[in-house]
Amino acid sequence: MPELAISMRGVVKHFGEIAAVDGFDLDVPAGTCVGLLGPNGAGKSTTMKMLTAQVIANAGEIEVLGYRLPGESKVARAEMGVVPQLDNLDTTLTVEQNLRVFTHLYRIARADRTDAIERALQIANLTDRREAKVDELSGGMRRRLLIARGLVHQPRLLLLDEPTVGLDPQVRQELWALIDALRSEGTSILMSTHYIEEAQRLADSVTIMSHGKAVAKGPPAALVAEHAGTEVLEVYGPPARLVEVEQEAVGAGMRTRRTGTSVALMGVERRNGDLPDGVRRAANLEDVFVLLTGEEVG
Amino acid sequence: MRRRREVVGSADRPVGRLDRPAIAGVLVREMTNFSSYWRSTTFSSTVEPTIYLLAFGFGFGSLVSQVGGYDYVDFVGTGTVATAVLFASVFPSMFGTFVKYSFQHTYDAILAAPVDTEEIVTAEALWISIRAGTYGCVPLLVAIAFGLEPRLGMLAVPAIAFIAGFGWASFGIMIAGFLKSIDNFNYVTSTVITPTFLTAGTFFPLSGLPEWAQVLGNFNPLHHTVELVRHAAFGWEPGTDLLHLGALVVFALVLWRLAIVALERKLIT
Numbered sequence: 001m002p003e004l005a006i007s008m009r010g011v012v013k014h015f016g017e018i019a020a021v022d023g024f025d026l027d028v029p030a031g032t033c034v035g036l037l038g039p040n041g042a043g044k045s046t047t048m049k050m051l052t053a054q055v056i057a058n059a060g061e062i063e064v065l066g067y068r069l070p071g072e073s074k075v076a077r078a079e080m081g082v083v084p085q086l087d088n089l090d091t092t093l094t095v096e097q098n099l100r101v102f103t104h105l106y107r108i109a110r111a112d113r114t115d116a117i118e119r120a121l122q123i124a125n126l127t128d129r130r131e132a133k134v135d136e137l138s139g140g141m142r143r144r145l146l147i148a149r150g151l152v153h154q155p156r157l158l159l160l161d162e163p164t165v166g167l168d169p170q171v172r173q174e175l176w177a178l179i180d181a182l183r184s185e186g187t188s189i190l191m192s193t194h195y196i197e198e199a200q201r202l203a204d205s206v207t208i209m210s211h212g213k214a215v216a217k218g219p220p221a222a223l224v225a226e227h228a229g230t231e232v233l234e235v236y237g238p239p240a241r242l243v244e245v246e247q248e249a250v251g252a253g254m255r256t257r258r259t260g261t262s263v264a265l266m267g268v269e270r271r272n273g274d275l276p277d278g279v280r281r282a283a284n285l286e287d288v289f290v291l292l293t294g295e296e297v298g
Numbered sequence: 299m300r301r302r303r304e305v306v307g308s309a310d311r312p313v314g315r316l317d318r319p320a321i322a323g324v325l326v327r328e329m330t331n332f333s334s335y336w337r338s339t340t341f342s343s344t345v346e347p348t349i350y351l352l353a354f355g356f357g358f359g360s361l362v363s364q365v366g367g368y369d370y371v372d373f374v375g376t377g378t379v380a381t382a383v384l385f386a387s388v389f390p391s392m393f394g395t396f397v398k399y400s401f402q403h404t405y406d407a408i409l410a411a412p413v414d415t416e417e418i419v420t421a422e423a424l425w426i427s428i429r430a431g432t433y434g435c436v437p438l439l440v441a442i443a444f445g446l447e448p449r450l451g452m453l454a455v456p457a458i459a460f461i462a463g464f465g466w467a468s469f470g471i472m473i474a475g476f477l478k479s480i481d482n483f484n485y486v487t488s489t490v491i492t493p494t495f496l497t498a499g500t501f502f503p504l505s506g507l508p509e510w511a512q513v514l515g516n517f518n519p520l521h522h523t524v525e526l527v528r529h530a531a532f533g534w535e536p537g538t539d540l541l542h543l544g545a546l547v548v549f550a551l552v553l554w555r556l557a558i559v560a561l562e563r564k565l566i567t
Binding site: 015049052053054055056074075077078081082084086087088089090091092093097100101102104105106107149150 | 317319320322323324326327330331334335402403404406407408409410411412413414565566567
């Protein structure tokens with residue numbers, strides 16, 4: 001198995017005048033989970049579609065599982081699984097029928113198909129709903145079925161495109177447990193998300209994407225330490241006061257971010273001088289995300 | 299332990315084009331889905347041309363006893379095979395492709411597997427043409443029930459219907475690939491499908507039309523289908539029929555390649 005499950009170098013994709021991806025680099029070491037984090041429109045979905053050759057790059061080099069794309073994309077797709085952001089299950093078919101169709105599309109030998117379906121049903125905890133039509137499933141079950149479908153051929157690499165978008169917190173946590181189990185079994189995972197907590201909990205390393213470029217990459221804790229320090233001071237007050245605090249902090253060389261009702265001052269553990277009154281908390285990946293992308297978290 | 303696969307290929311032996319397992323996979327998907335809606339499709343694909351056959355056959359048949367030396371009911375019964383093929387192929391492919399692309403996002407799911415657009419188009423056109431080849435025989439069976447004499451040549455009708463169905467299925471996929479809105483299908487129905495259907499020689503012989511219309515009729519694939527089916531039912535005309543068959547094969551092959559180009563433009567950016 002190659003050292004890198006995914007390698008992208010200087011990848012560019014234009015749609016007319018717009019550069020959706022603009023000199024993007026990405027590494028997914030084999031056996032790890034990498035979070036691709038970015039605001040809407042950052043180029044995450046375009047990047048994910050380039051990895052299945054549904055979007056062809058204008059420039060740059062892409063390798064997936066050691067295969068050069070787009071030329072060897074078909075071979076690469078045979079060994080990877082994809083869980084799309086949009087639900088594209090066959091809704092009039094049963095859970096089992098959906099999986100069986102994909103055992104054919106992924107060329108699983110006839111003798112192995114039933115075992116593959118059973119295994120996928122177990123992973124997604126859908127064994128007792130195998131006869132249910134997709135139309136009858138809840139949103140969380142449908143998402144689990146999408147994951148099971150992407151895993152039916154035991155891929156070496158899994159692409160998860162916004163795997164928990166639109167799901168309620170309880171279902172989201174169920175899926176996190178499922179993804180975490182896959183990672184611990186050694187499946188390489190690239191997960192695009194705009195949920196900070198999702199990336200922080202699941203990803204061994206994170207690439208933050210903004211305007212088609214990678215603006216930071218590394219383990220979540222290292223990114224937080226590098227860009228936001230360990231402690232953040234949240235200062236609350238009327239808008240005029242927040243402007244004043246912000247200007248003073250920037251003047252003193254501190255990094256700040258607005259959080260709607262407050263101003264957050266980063267790296268306050270390194271400051272000995274007077275600081276305004278506020279609430280101290282640990283720095284987190286959201287602070288880094290907002291600092292580097294200039295976007296508020298949705 | 300890694301799962302054993304059939305023909306997955308490797309870096310030095312990349313999976314080729316028009317791969318049999320890929321086409322089979324898409325066919326399995328189509329057939330599995332068909333099991334959930336075959337009743338309604340079979341109903342519309344058989345009842346509709348039968349109504350045309352009965353309405354025109356017995357309606358006009360009461361005014362016109364013979365056309366071109368054939369009983370009018372037999373004339374329409376054989377001609378309606380082409381209508382059944384057209385309806386059973388062009389509409390499912392046009393609407394089916396568009397719905398799968400725009401609303402169900404089915405092609406995103408399939409293209410994530412080791413399947414290319416060329417294989418999707420080929421498999422879907424094949425599946426629709428198998429159905430068209432089957433449904434196309436229904437008017438002939440109805441006509442036989444109403445007195446058309448069965449002949450050995452009629453055994454060729456499913457094959458003729460299959461080739462024509464492949465062409466029309468490809469045409470439908472191409473239209474769905476090129477057009478941006480499902481509403482635009484109305485233009486295609488009004489300007490291509492309806493004139494094609496009415497000037498194929500199904501309900502009246504083209505020999506009664508002005509010469510220019512007869513010449514144009516040679517460019518109507520449905521006309522070649524009608525002629526081949528009639529000759530299968532009433533007696534082959536080898537030289538002419540080879541030309542009709544050649545025209546149908548060229549139509550099917552050209553539209554197949556155009557459908558691939560059209561859908562690739564839509565699916566791969």
